[in-house]
Amino acid sequence: MAASAEGSRRSRLRLVVIQVLVLSLFATLLARLYYIQVVSGEQYTAQAASQSVREIVVQPQRGLIVDAQGRPLVTNRTTWVLSIDRTVLGKLTERQQDVLLGRVGEISGLRVPQVRKRLVTCGESGSIPGVCWNGSPYQPVPVASEVPQEVALRVLEQPEDFPAVLAEQQSVRNYPRPHGTNLAHVLGYLSPITEEEFALATADGDDSLNGASVVGRAGVEKQYDKWLRGMPGYRRVAVDSMGRVLGDSGEVNAEPGNTLVTTIDAKVQGVVERELANTLAKARTEFDEVTGRPYVADSGAVVVMETRTGRIVSMASQPTYDPEVWVGGITKKQLARLYSEAAGTPLLGRATQGQFAPGSTWKPFMTAGALTHGYSTDTRLNCSPTFRVGNRDFKNYESGAHGYVGFDKALEVSCNTFFYRIGFDYWQRFGSDVADVDAKDPLVEEAKDFGFGSSTGIDLPGEASGRIADRKWKRSYYDSMKDFYCGIADAPQDADTSDFVYKFAREFCIEGFAYRAGDAVNFAIGQGDTIITPLQLARAYAALANGGTLWAPRIGRAIVDPAGEVVREFAPRKNGTVDLPKGVFDYIDNALTGVSTRGTMSWKLIGFPLDDVRIRAKTGSAEVYGKQSTSWLATYTEDYVVVMMVSQGGTGSGRNGDSVRRIYEALYGVQDGVVKPEKAAIPGSVPPSSLPTFTKDGSILPPATRASRKDRR
Numbered sequence: 001m002a003a004s005a006e007g008s009r010r011s012r013l014r015l016v017v018i019q020v021l022v023l024s025l026f027a028t029l030l031a032r033l034y035y036i037q038v039v040s041g042e043q044y045t046a047q048a049a050s051q052s053v054r055e056i057v058v059q060p061q062r063g064l065i066v067d068a069q070g071r072p073l074v075t076n077r078t079t080w081v082l083s084i085d086r087t088v089l090g091k092l093t094e095r096q097q098d099v100l101l102g103r104v105g106e107i108s109g110l111r112v113p114q115v116r117k118r119l120v121t122c123g124e125s126g127s128i129p130g131v132c133w134n135g136s137p138y139q140p141v142p143v144a145s146e147v148p149q150e151v152a153l154r155v156l157e158q159p160e161d162f163p164a165v166l167a168e169q170q171s172v173r174n175y176p177r178p179h180g181t182n183l184a185h186v187l188g189y190l191s192p193i194t195e196e197e198f199a200l201a202t203a204d205g206d207d208s209l210n211g212a213s214v215v216g217r218a219g220v221e222k223q224y225d226k227w228l229r230g231m232p233g234y235r236r237v238a239v240d241s242m243g244r245v246l247g248d249s250g251e252v253n254a255e256p257g258n259t260l261v262t263t264i265d266a267k268v269q270g271v272v273e274r275e276l277a278n279t280l281a282k283a284r285t286e287f288d289e290v291t292g293r294p295y296v297a298d299s300g301a302v303v304v305m306e307t308r309t310g311r312i313v314s315m316a317s318q319p320t321y322d323p324e325v326w327v328g329g330i331t332k333k334q335l336a337r338l339y340s341e342a343a344g345t346p347l348l349g350r351a352t353q354g355q356f357a358p359g360s361t362w363k364p365f366m367t368a369g370a371l372t373h374g375y376s377t378d379t380r381l382n383c384s385p386t387f388r389v390g391n392r393d394f395k396n397y398e399s400g401a402h403g404y405v406g407f408d409k410a411l412e413v414s415c416n417t418f419f420y421r422i423g424f425d426y427w428q429r430f431g432s433d434v435a436d437v438d439a440k441d442p443l444v445e446e447a448k449d450f451g452f453g454s455s456t457g458i459d460l461p462g463e464a465s466g467r468i469a470d471r472k473w474k475r476s477y478y479d480s481m482k483d484f485y486c487g488i489a490d491a492p493q494d495a496d497t498s499d500f501v502y503k504f505a506r507e508f509c510i511e512g513f514a515y516r517a518g519d520a521v522n523f524a525i526g527q528g529d530t531i532i533t534p535l536q537l538a539r540a541y542a543a544l545a546n547g548g549t550l551w552a553p554r555i556g557r558a559i560v561d562p563a564g565e566v567v568r569e570f571a572p573r574k575n576g577t578v579d580l581p582k583g584v585f586d587y588i589d590n591a592l593t594g595v596s597t598r599g600t601m602s603w604k605l606i607g608f609p610l611d612d613v614r615i616r617a618k619t620g621s622a623e624v625y626g627k628q629s630t631s632w633l634a635t636y637t638e639d640y641v642v643v644m645m646v647s648q649g650g651t652g653s654g655r656n657g658d659s660v661r662r663i664y665e666a667l668y669g670v671q672d673g674v675v676k677p678e679k680a681a682i683p684g685s686v687p688p689s690s691l692p693t694f695t696k697d698g699s700i701l702p703p704a705t706r707a708s709r710k711d712r713r
Helices: 002-039 041-051 086-090 094-108 112-118 149-157 195-203 219-223 266-283 332-339 359-371 407-413 416-430 442-449 471-490 499-511 517-524 534-546 582-597 652-668
Strands: 053-058 072-084 141-147 165-174 190-192 214-216 233-239 245-252 259-262 299-306 312-318 381-383 386-389 392-395 403-405 549-551 556-560 566-569 574-577 616-622 630-636 640-647
Touching (some): 072 094, 094 149, 141 165, 149 165, 266 312, 266 652, 299 534, 299 652, 359 407, 359 582, 359 652, 381 407, 381 416, 386 416, 407 582, 416 442, 416 517, 442 517, 534 582, 534 630, 616 652, 630 652
Antiparallel strands (some): 190 214, 299 640, 381 403, 386 392
């Protein structure tokens, strides 16, 4: 009985304990509920609301690119784009997804695997750089651009057949081509931002870029990308628990990019591009008596630069390509052609990236070096048919002979043997020790003073620096290549190794470091291993024209905001000075005038008003082993430098003379041998000193016309 009472007491005690625990739990839950709903209610309400809102990036409209007169070179246009909402797509069955993607592929011309690859987020397994989606996971993914309007309307009108598919209009680059201009190498192109670039921009706090941005990859599109790209906006959309969009929840407007005003004149550019293309086409129809076959004329370039500022008026390169090829994404086949050597590597801009032996256009700079290192304007040297160095005869062009002449006559007739003697003399006096890499060489020093062997500082990415093939370069080249050539020399000669290659390898292995007399005389006439770009030559001739200032060539003139206000104007920038006596500049100037009036360019300027437009010129034909000669023509007036180069094109004036004359006729308005400034491509025949005017209605007015060159005199 007592035991039964004790058990009952213990049961009641356990029940009380359980009741206390339950009440404690309920009290805790009630307290927590009160805290969440009353004390922190507003905070959690806001968090819940934010979880149902997603941000979609609104890409800004990229800024315009215009020429010096305000003509549009690059604008924007709208195009239809098909996008797929992956959130909605994920709610469909696998069978429904296959059917839907099949329909999208059918109307867009894509295969289903291609569509699937574009839907993969970059960084995920199976993602392909350049194809994967780099934007927000909540944003519809573009899978097809440049879609015909009828296809877009079909998607919009039949939503039941295309769930998760959106047809929207987006802004892409457009190329109006004023006066038929191409300008592909100057303008550049755009492509989607990479994961690495986006990560770097995020780390730097750059809000102007997002995962779906496109960025400049070449030309001024890359150089001035931060000015052109604008600031993206954001559209907030409410979504349900399934991720479906319920409606808009606010928007931050995108800010359009700024306009880039360039120094290019589209009218001059049109003339230059046509002349270059026609010159190459004509060369390929003519017979080269030296090689016994038609000229290859595989590439060419023209640079027109202001002598007093370094601003680029025109720059053309061949072969070129259509810049529209990048709009909407480039195909593998199209990209392969741009890099194809068989197609001439169209992506390579010859004006700034092509490197060629300068030939006789080099001689004015050698003249400057000689006249300031022991020679004088009274010097007379034999312009003989040949000049012997060791056991080799170095020939004058076409073995011509002109007797004893001065520097001026040597430049007029482009006498090689005259300059051979100069180069050999310096080699004997200062550098006959072939292993002395520090030997003095006035001609090499002068070439470097004129900026050769280093980049010009132009505001375009990817500029080549050229090469001065002096003693230090030859030693460096030997050190880097001796193992390769010594390997050939030490191995038994086989059927795949020609006698020339085998002999060259043996000689190089033994003494490839030696800077011999042959190197020196070749350097003096712009032959051998020295290479330059057409832009470097143009800048150096501008220094001859302006008295020694080496300007940094520039294409960007100003940045203008969407309201038409000038944000920044780029002033001409000096990046070097050639320290020569004025008498030396005047002497070379007069000699190059003689090239146009009596020398190798004179036959192309018959009837041209040289008294009104004084053209100084130097022709050049650079020999290249295994190829036809590179033709050069470098010219200048008090206003402009015009340099033209054709690879494997023959002689300088013979190939380029007619085209360069027509370029000057366009620049100065020459008609029937008379200068007519009102007919000039640039109003007044002089570059504008002011900027175009951007009006509030969006139109662009040309700058005020300066007094003509004739009036200023």
